[in-house]
Amino acid sequence: MAGLDERIETATARVNETIVSRPKTVVVAFLLLTAVFAGGMAAVEDDDDATDAFTDDLPEQEAFDAINEEFEGPFTTDDETTQLIHDGTNVLSQAELVAILTVLERVEQRDDLRMESANGPATIVAQQLDPEAETMAEKRRAVERASGTEIRQAIRAASDRPAFTTIVSDDFTEKEASASTSVTVVTHDVPQEFDNDDLVTLQTTVDSIADDEPSAIYAFGGGVVNDEFGAIIGDSLAIVMPIVVVLLLAFLVVAYRDPIDLALGLLALLMTIVWTFGFMGYAGIPFDQQLISVPVLLLAVGVDFGIHIINRYREETVQGYEPIPAMRTATNQLVVAFIIVTVTTVFGFGANVVSDLGPIRNMGIVSSVGIVFTFLIFGLFLPAAKLEVDRLRARYTVPEFNSTPIASEESALGRLLSVSVTVSRRAPVVFVVVLLLLGGGMGAYGAGVDTSFDEEDFLPPEEEAWYVEHIPEPFAPGEYTVTRTITLLEDRFEANQDESVTIYVEGSFEEDHALEALASPNDEPTDSLAVGEGGQADAESIVTAIQAHAQDDEEFAALVARNDRSGNGIPDRNLDRIYDELPAAQTDRFLTDDRRATQLEYAIDAEASQEAVSADAAAFADQFRYSATATGEIVIFDAVSDVIFASAIQGLSIALVLTGVFLVVAYGVLERRPLLGVVNVFPILIAVAALIATMRLLGMPLNALTATILSISIGIGIAYSVHVTARFVDEYDESTPTHHALTTTLSGTGGALTGSMLTTSLGTGALAFAITPVLGDFGLLMALSVFYSFVASVVALPPAIFLWAQVTGSGIGFGTIRERLGG
Numbered sequence: 106m107a108g109l110d111e112r113i114e115t116a117t118a119r120v121n122e123t124i125v126s127r128p129k130t131v132v133v134a135f136l137l138l139t140a141v142f143a144g145g146m147a148a149v150e151d152d153d154d155a156t157d158a159f160t161d162d163l164p165e166q167e168a169f170d171a172i173n174e175e176f177e178g179p180f181t182t183d184d185e186t187t188q189l190i191h192d193g194t195n196v197l198s199q200a201e202l203v204a205i206l207t208v209l210e211r212v213e214q215r216d217d218l219r220m221e222s223a224n225g226p227a228t229i230v231a232q233q234l235d236p237e238a239e240t241m242a243e244k245r246r247a248v249e250r251a252s253g254t255e256i257r258q259a260i261r262a263a264s265d266r267p268a269f270t271t272i273v274s275d276d277f278t279e280k281e282a283s284a285s286t287s288v289t290v291v292t293h294d295v296p297q298e299f300d301n302d303d304l305v306t307l308q309t310t311v312d313s314i315a316d317d318e319p320s321a322i323y324a325f326g327g328g329v330v331n332d333e334f335g336a337i338i339g340d341s342l343a344i345v346m347p348i349v350v351v352l353l354l355a356f357l358v359v360a361y362r363d364p365i366d367l368a369l370g371l372l373a374l375l376m377t378i379v380w381t382f383g384f385m386g387y388a389g390i391p392f393d394q395q396l397i398s399v400p401v402l403l404l405a406v407g408v409d410f411g412i413h414i415i416n417r418y419r420e421e422t423v424q425g426y427e428p429i430p431a432m433r434t435a436t437n438q439l440v441v442a443f444i445i446v447t448v449t450t451v452f453g454f455g456a457n458v459v460s461d462l463g464p465i466r467n468m469g470i471v472s473s474v475g476i477v478f479t480f481l482i483f484g485l486f487l488p489a490a491k492l493e494v495d496r497l498r499a500r501y502t503v504p505e506f507n508s509t510p511i512a513s514e515e516s517a518l519g520r521l522l523s524v525s526v527t528v529s530r531r532a533p534v535v536f537v538v539v540l541l542l543l544g545g546g547m548g549a550y551g552a553g554v555d556t557s558f559d560e561e562d563f564l565p566p567e568e569e570a571w572y573v574e575h576i577p578e579p580f581a582p583g584e585y586t587v588t589r590t591i592t593l594l595e596d597r598f599e600a601n602q603d604e605s606v607t608i609y610v611e612g613s614f615e616e617d618h619a620l621e622a623l624a625s626p627n628d629e630p631t632d633s634l635a636v637g638e639g640g641q642a643d644a645e646s647i648v649t650a651i652q653a654h655a656q657d658d659e660e661f662a663a664l665v666a667r668n669d670r671s672g673n674g675i676p677d678r679n680l681d682r683i684y685d686e687l688p689a690a691q692t693d694r695f696l697t698d699d700r701r702a703t704q705l706e707y708a709i710d711a712e713a714s715q716e717a718v719s720a721d722a723a724a725f726a727d728q729f730r731y732s733a734t735a736t737g738e739i740v741i742f743d744a745v746s747d748v749i750f751a752s753a754i755q756g757l758s759i760a761l762v763l764t765g766v767f768l769v770v771a772y773g774v775l776e777r778r779p780l781l782g783v784v785n786v787f788p789i790l791i792a793v794a795a796l797i798a799t800m801r802l803l804g805m806p807l808n809a810l811t812a813t814i815l816s817i818s819i820g821i822g823i824a825y826s827v828h829v830t831a832r833f834v835d836e837y838d839e840s841t842p843t844h845h846a847l848t849t850t851l852s853g854t855g856g857a858l859t860g861s862m863l864t865t866s867l868g869t870g871a872l873a874f875a876i877t878p879v880l881g882d883f884g885l886l887m888a889l890s891v892f893y894s895f896v897a898s899v900v901a902l903p904p905a906i907f908l909w910a911q912v913t914g915s916g917i918g919f920g921t922i923r924e925r926l927g928g
Contacts, residue, residue, distance in 0.1 A: 187293065212311055
């Protein structure tokens with residue numbers, strides 16, 4: 106232990122001496138490194154797949170992928186199709202049919218859009234009117250020439266086709282020949298090298314063509330979704346970062362009160378961002394919505410470090426010390442605190458690296474590396490730059506505007522911050538017990554917080570927030586249609602994945618008993634699937650497809666009856682012959698080509714929770730004789746929710762354990778007072794308990810981003826108690842009673858902490874103005890976390906330190922590193 110103590114002392118002294126004796130060398134080295142990292146920024150790419158990375162490798166997602174690959178459904182889409190959504194009062198009127206055919210004609214005329222075919226109500230009706238019409242222009246003219254009566258007759262004839270009812274909204278009426286919404290699927294003949302960027306270009310071009318029509322027609326598909334996800338990142342940064350910069354400028358002006366010191370602080374912040382994004386580029390980590398919060402967090406931590414180093418330096422200079430001795434004292438006293446804060450913050454952020462979810466893992470990596478960069482820039486570069494600038498100031502007699510520290514014992518803020526010292530001094534044990542009970546109660550209440558995962562968390566809400574329309578150019582966000590389209594499809598079409606689950610079953614479905622085995626579980630479904638007549642399951646499957654076709658085709662009905670030995674309407678022999686006679690559209694929808702896998706779609710109780718539906722679907726799948734997996738969007742998202750909750754608890758546990766152990770070891774080695782490590786953790790536990798309780802109180806679930814908040818709050822929040830404790834250790838000796846040391850600590854460091862809290866909480870809180878719910882929730886919770894951590898360090902830490910002093914006695918005379926460094 107003594108050898109480690111000496112090595113740390115030697116290394117710390119060497120670094121500090123380099124800063125004060127060779128500041129110009131330090132500044133030049135850091136500027137050269139900044140140029141190197143700037144080269145990596147150009148390699149950073151946006152990640153447009155907001156949800157795909159969360160569902161990778163989940164069994165439920167793999168089953169769903171298999172279904173999408175092997176089966177054809179009414180809304181089956183892939184990278185070679187574009188959906189044209191047509192919305193209005195009656196999209197089957199002659200004028201509206203002509204409008205959609207005009208769009209298709211213009212798309213067909215563009216060679217670069219590679220249109221191979223189009224299937225929708227308008228093309229079907231046109232074909233009904235003129236079977237010889239092949240091009241979209243011919244089909245448009247067929248509709249234009251027809252009378253209203255002919256069009257209505259064509260629509261009624263087309264409605265006999267099963268496929269027709271899947272591409273018009275549920276309010277379609279055959280008698281009136283009307284529907285409010287339709288879907289036309291455009292198939293593109295694309296080359297093998299066709300990629301996501303090409304798809305985005307293709308579908309956005311189709312959307313611009315549709316937008317030229319006065320009718321409400323717009324494109325929808327993977328390219329449009331990816332384009333909007335990519336735009337969300339840029340638009341969110343365009344809204345959030347100016348707010349953050351303005352708030353930081355305002356508070357840095359108050360904190361520094363000197364334009365040159367302000368410029369130095371801003372330069373250090375800029376370097377931190379450049380280094381972090383450069384690392385992302387060189388490491389090949391894409392920039393996604395989760396990482397929008399990282400620059401804000403790094404700016405917040407950087408402001409914290411910057412305010413402390415400048416404020417501590419000023420405390421020495423106002424006492425008459427020259428710049429070099431003043432900075433040597435400041436760095437000697439703060440370097441240990443900075444190291445402790447950096448390591449514990451890395452533990453808090455880096456705990457997310459163990460997550461099974463890729464985006465959360467990437468966020469842990471980038472934020473941890475960014476925090477290390479922040480320490481290096483603010484712990485080494487900023488002090489050196491400050492000394493060099495002050496040397497130039499003295500040479501050219503540039504005046505200082507205001508070089509006093511933020512607070513002192515005589516100031517109103519200093520007296521306010523030290524009130525807790527006076528109160529807790531009288532009964533620290535009672536104070537600590539009350540805080541423990543309060544924290545335990547909040548933690549128990551917060552344990553009931555919900556978890557959720559929904560694609561719409563990553564999209565702007567359908568109704569824009571009130572402030573969005575007032576945002577001036579060039580910061581105003583673009584127009585987003587995906588949320589509106591998803592809502593429209595959910596509301597207007599029966600084939601809604603949010604209201605159904607799919608069972609993917611593998612086996613040999615030409616065996617005589619195969620269809621009976623698929624139908625038998627429907628008699629005793631689990632609760633949320635018992636929505637059919639008599640409490641049975643409401644299923645669509647190869648069985649129901651056979652039964653429906655038997656009602657429409659007498660010859661097929663006779664075939665089914667001859668092969669139905671049990672007489673229940675389900676054939677139980679010669680199934681290969683049954684499948685051969687069934688229309689291909691039905692077999693392709695429910696059976697694979699080798700007839701060894703099938704999908705069954707089940708309606709669910711609309712009032713059931715995501716968790717209940719997922720559990721019921723999994724239990725129901727277990728009732729099948731064959732190997733069965735429950736899947737579908739609601740099941741997949743519930744599985745992600747479970748992983749998110751596990752990641753949150755895992756991250757919190759790892760951050761807490763690593764932070765606690767490190768602080769005990771650090772204070773044992775550096776100050777020979779290991780119990781101070783336990784004292785440091787006490788306030789952050791109270792803050793985390795308050796945060797999780799607030800989440801439940803406000804109805805804010807743990808989602809794709811807020812799941813990281815618990816471990817991050819430890820990383821960010823521990824800085825406040827570390828700075829208070831580090832300053833207390835400096836002030837605490839044989840001749841200084843505990844309460845005097847604490848009063849000096851809170852009136853001195855407390856001022857810097859207050860400035861840091863305001864800039865950090867308001868800076869991170871600016872994320873609440875982001876255009877996606879997931880970022881807004883994270884920003885609000887981050888601001889609350891910082892505020893709670895600050896309050897806990899000022900209110901909960903003093904009684905804990907009084908209790909520590911009583912338990913350990915004076916604890917004086919061990920000869921700490923900083924004492925030997927001259928601090």
